[in-house]
Amino acid sequence: MNTLRIAQECFLSLNANKLRSFLMMAGTIVGIAALTVIMAVGKGTEKKVMKRVNAFGTHAIMVTAGGGKGFSPPQEGITTLRLEDAEAIKNEISGIEVEAPFAVKMGMPVKAGSNQVQTIVMAVAPEWHDAFDWYPSDGDPVTEEDMATMSRVCLLGTLAAKDLFGQQNAIGEYVQIGNVRFRVKGILQTRGVSPMGDDFDSRIVIPLSTGLRRLFNQDYISNIRVKVKDPAQISSIADEIRRLLHERHHITPPAEDDFAIFSAADVAKVARGISGILTLLLGALAGLSLLVGGIVLMNILLISVGERIKEIGLRRALGATRRDIFAQFLMESILITTSGMVLGSIFGWIITVGLARVTKMTPVITWEPFALALGFALLVGVFFGVQPARRAARLEPVEALK
Amino acid sequence: MNMIELENIDKTYVTASVETRVLKRISFSVQKGEFLSIMGTSGTGKSTLMHILGCLDKPTDGHYRLDGTDMVSLNDDALSHLRNNKIGFVFQQFYLLDRATVLRNVMLPLIYTKEYPEDAKEQAEKLLAAVGLTERATYRPNQLSGGQQQRVAIARALINNPALVLADEPTGNLDSKSGADVLAVFQKLNREGRTIILVTHDRNVAEHANRIILLKDGMVAEDRVISSPLDADAESRAEAEKEMSK
Ligand SMILES: Nc1ncnc2c1ncn2[C@@H]1O[C@H](COP(=O)(O)OP(=O)(O)OP(=O)(O)O)[C@@H](O)[C@H]1O
Ligand SMILES: [Mg+2]
Numbered sequence: 001m002n003t004l005r006i007a008q009e010c011f012l013s014l015n016a017n018k019l020r021s022f023l024m025m026a027g028t029i030v031g032i033a034a035l036t037v038i039m040a041v042g043k044g045t046e047k048k049v050m051k052r053v054n055a056f057g058t059h060a061i062m063v064t065a066g067g068g069k070g071f072s073p074p075q076e077g078i079t080t081l082r083l084e085d086a087e088a089i090k091n092e093i094s095g096i097e098v099e100a101p102f103a104v105k106m107g108m109p110v111k112a113g114s115n116q117v118q119t120i121v122m123a124v125a126p127e128w129h130d131a132f133d134w135y136p137s138d139g140d141p142v143t144e145e146d147m148a149t150m151s152r153v154c155l156l157g158t159l160a161a162k163d164l165f166g167q168q169n170a171i172g173e174y175v176q177i178g179n180v181r182f183r184v185k186g187i188l189q190t191r192g193v194s195p196m197g198d199d200f201d202s203r204i205v206i207p208l209s210t211g212l213r214r215l216f217n218q219d220y221i222s223n224i225r226v227k228v229k230d231p232a233q234i235s236s237i238a239d240e241i242r243r244l245l246h247e248r249h250h251i252t253p254p255a256e257d258d259f260a261i262f263s264a265a266d267v268a269k270v271a272r273g274i275s276g277i278l279t280l281l282l283g284a285l286a287g288l289s290l291l292v293g294g295i296v297l298m299n300i301l302l303i304s305v306g307e308r309i310k311e312i313g314l315r316r317a318l319g320a321t322r323r324d325i326f327a328q329f330l331m332e333s334i335l336i337t338t339s340g341m342v343l344g345s346i347f348g349w350i351i352t353v354g355l356a357r358v359t360k361m362t363p364v365i366t367w368e369p370f371a372l373a374l375g376f377a378l379l380v381g382v383f384f385g386v387q388p389a390r391r392a393a394r395l396e397p398v399e400a401l402k
Numbered sequence: 403m404n405m406i407e408l409e410n411i412d413k414t415y416v417t418a419s420v421e422t423r424v425l426k427r428i429s430f431s432v433q434k435g436e437f438l439s440i441m442g443t444s445g446t447g448k449s450t451l452m453h454i455l456g457c458l459d460k461p462t463d464g465h466y467r468l469d470g471t472d473m474v475s476l477n478d479d480a481l482s483h484l485r486n487n488k489i490g491f492v493f494q495q496f497y498l499l500d501r502a503t504v505l506r507n508v509m510l511p512l513i514y515t516k517e518y519p520e521d522a523k524e525q526a527e528k529l530l531a532a533v534g535l536t537e538r539a540t541y542r543p544n545q546l547s548g549g550q551q552q553r554v555a556i557a558r559a560l561i562n563n564p565a566l567v568l569a570d571e572p573t574g575n576l577d578s579k580s581g582a583d584v585l586a587v588f589q590k591l592n593r594e595g596r597t598i599i600l601v602t603h604d605r606n607v608a609e610h611a612n613r614i615i616l617l618k619d620g621m622v623a624e625d626r627v628i629s630s631p632l633d634a635d636a637e638s639r640a641e642a643e644k645e646m647s648k
Binding site for chain 2: 002005006009012013015016017310311313314315316317318319320321322323324396397398401
């Protein structure tokens with residue numbers, strides 16, 4: 001085919017002038033490399049973000065007693081978060097699907113026979129199961145009746161069950177938490193690592209009333225877990241909760257809060273970290289490189305058309321049509337940008353692998369950036385190649401041969 | 403049969419409101435198999451006429467028929483195809499691509515042919531052999547002497563087996579020995595039946611043809627047959643001896 005033969009000519013011409021070809025390629029190389037890195041980093045980050053958000057709960061807001069930045073465990077000795085606060089939130093704020101107050105104690109000693117562990121014990125309301133989407137895989141959940149009777153029952157995380165009872169069936173057995181004996185009524189589903197970094201499955205859950213009165217001996221709670229109906233409203237509901245608690249706790253900003261609110265949106269923000277800014281900067285670099293590279297490409301091509309007027313005239317004399325000449329120069333442009341794209345993708349890929357080595361980022365390499373890069377390369381090649389190609393094709397053979 | 407028929411060809415250039423009438427009512431015909439020289443001093447319109455004959459340019463007025471087809475009415479694409487398969491060009495400046503090998507240069511017109519011959523490479527090699535450059539097939543043009551480059555250009559002009567070969571001052575940039583070699587190639591081609599039109603300002607070059615048309619002020623001043631053309635082969639041998647005895 002004629003087109004194929006012309007493409008061969010392009011290759012020959014680009015190969016003959018390597019420095020010029022490289023200069024024409026440079027912008028595309030940088031642009032595509034940046035694009036590849038962005039996509040890989042972005043993909044990796046989103047994966048990490050989604051994992052964190054999912055672990056936290058996509059619909060979840062957590063109110064924690066005590067100030068503190070980020071998502072931290074409740075501060076010991078903060079007594080200001082109360083069941084009445086939870087009650088008020090439930091009554092006064094709409095858009096909440098379920099709300100569960102609970103109290104947490106870290107490092108509680110737990111015994112079963114000769115086995116002993118120290119772990120987190122959570123005293124929870126029955127709604128807690130729904131609020132966390134965390135149910136017993138075996139046995140029964142915490143119920144209203146447990147609450148009313150302050151029954152001494154508990155549910156074990158799978159790891160806690162294993163540490164305390166080995167392979168033995170724990171349900172119906174007894175454990176001693178602090179000085180109180182509890183009957184194991186259920187085993188919780190395996191859940192994995194918590195957003196705080198510890199293992200959910202080593203935790204133990206007891207009824208809230210039992211915990212407050214019989215074990216912890218306190219009248220305050222450490223957390224309120226809220227699950228909203230619509231995740232789009234998560235930020236506004238979090239703001240309303242903050243306002244309500246300010247009012248109830250008589251806090252006027254800028255005075256420091258005695259509670260912290262953390263939502264799925266905050267989790268995503270923290271997880272994204274600086275990669276958002278990085279993506280923005282690299283995006284600007286990619287766009288700018290492709291644009292500037294395209295303009296450079298066009299200008300060098302225009303110069304090259306000028307330098308090659310004789311060649312164009314000769315080709316016309318030997319039988320090239322205007323379309324053949326147009327095709328040759330356009331294909332040179334496209335060949336430049338697609339070669340640049342291949343090199344850029346390789347560089348981008350190398351940089352991505354390097355980034356994965358030296359930073360905590362976990363870039364993900366997929367086929368999409370390469371497809372996108374090819375699209376961009378063709379676009380830039382065509383867009384900036386048309387003008388020079390048209391100029392070349394417009395030349396009159398006699399004029400060109402002068 | 404007349405291969406070329408020119409009838410009252412006029413060419414007028416208009417630049418910045420100045421009109422230059424370069425060709426004035428040129429009429430002549432060329433038969434298949436002729437070797438014609440178009441001669442004239444600088445600026446008389448030889449190249450202009452050759453561009454019209456080669457369908458690189460159109461006359462302002464008049465008729466040009468090639469093998470019975472009216473060239474003036476054809477569009478750009480049709481003329482391009484016609485140049486590709488009917489006409490072979492040889493220029494004073496050779497116009498070879500230095501980035502390609504000699505062999506590839508010879509094959510250049512094949513890029514634009516409708517049907518790429520399967521034995522393209524063999525054909526090109528055969529033509530290089532005919533101009534005595536078999537050994538130089540893989541060279542770059544800038545590694546060759548002027549005479550060798552011009553012979554590459556001739557091989558290139560012949561690759562599509564054109565009915566007509568047009569040469570504009572093909573020996574203009576060559577020394578006398580190389581010039582004689584190039585002319586010898588043309589004479590051989592003509593003996594094999596090829597129609598050749600050679601443009602030159604040099605009477606000694608022109609007289610290698612069978613016929614000379616003399617242009618003066620854009621008009622045909624003289625049209626005569628050369629009964630005994632100069633023998634380029636003999637001249638080439640004589641030049642070689644001169645070199646030897648030096
Ligand atoms: N594009 C053009 N515009 C205006 N005038 C032109 C153009 N091309 C050629 N001419 C004029 O036409 C005349 C003939 O030019 P042409 O090139 O045909 O001469 P020539 O016989 O080939 O001369 P030489 O032997 O020097 O090559 C010259 O006077 C030239 O200035
Ligand atoms: Mg001339």
